Amino acid sequence: MGKRRLALCAGVLAVTAFGPAACAAYAADGGDVSVVPAAPAPGGDIALRVTGCDAREAVAQSPALVSDARLTPDDGDGLAGDGRVRSTVTAGTYTVTVACDGTEHRGTVEVVRKHTPAAGAEPSTYPSPLAPVNAGAGGAARDLAGGPERHGPGTAQTVVALALAGTAALTVHRAARRQARRGRRTG
Missing domain, CATH: 2.60.40.1930 (Macroglobulin (MG2) domain)
Structure with a gap:
């Protein structure tokens, strides 16, 4: 604007x-x-x-x-x-x-003078944050403060990790087979 x-x-x-x-x-x-x-x-x-x-x-x-x-x-x-x-x-x-x-x-x-409570009077509400402050880490404070405690990766992260590990293992296996074929031909 x-x-x-x-x-x-x-x-x-x-x-x-x-x-x-x-x-x-x-x-x-x-x-x-x-x-x-x-x-x-x-x-x-x-x-x-x-x-x-x-x-x-x-x-x-x-x-x-x-x-x-x-x-x-x-x-x-x-x-x-x-x-x-x-x-x-x-x-x-x-x-x-x-x-x-x-x-x-x-x-x-x-x-005008700011309104101040009378001497000895306690405020009816105390100034405090209503929610965690986004203080870095991409708002991680809100996630850590509000929900149940989590340990380890979730289901989505586990599936992605297994898919990557499987792809890496397949690539290493194929490379080893190619290397073995080359070794037989030269020998």
Whole structure:
């Protein structure tokens, strides 16, 4: 899938999931730079979009972002790109600035604190893998962890091994017969 189609699909998914919040944030900041989700947690990924910019490319900057976000044309009438919120940023409202054709476009992003359980409270679920991780060996961990313990080759491997051994024995027998015939003729 092309980058533009992927960006469009991600945008549609984000608007569907966070549509009301994104519209409220866009209306609240009064700018032409929108951020989805409007209230990410530190370390979260965001989608940026600027309208009213005729350039082929622009850069979004914010103290809340890990690095400047490159914006490129989307299927609409603006530029879009992705960014990541710094994991060390404190909760608060930060300005997002996009310089485009000599004009500065502004928007805001409100970084919210990650939800942490109360002191002494235990989480209801513990983070753990649901299935073995494919960690090399062609996914052998899944086979070894889930099924009954197997020893030795299976039926298919045994049949193939016997067929190969039989072919090798037949080849050696024929070679020995040819050698024996040659030996009788010369003698």
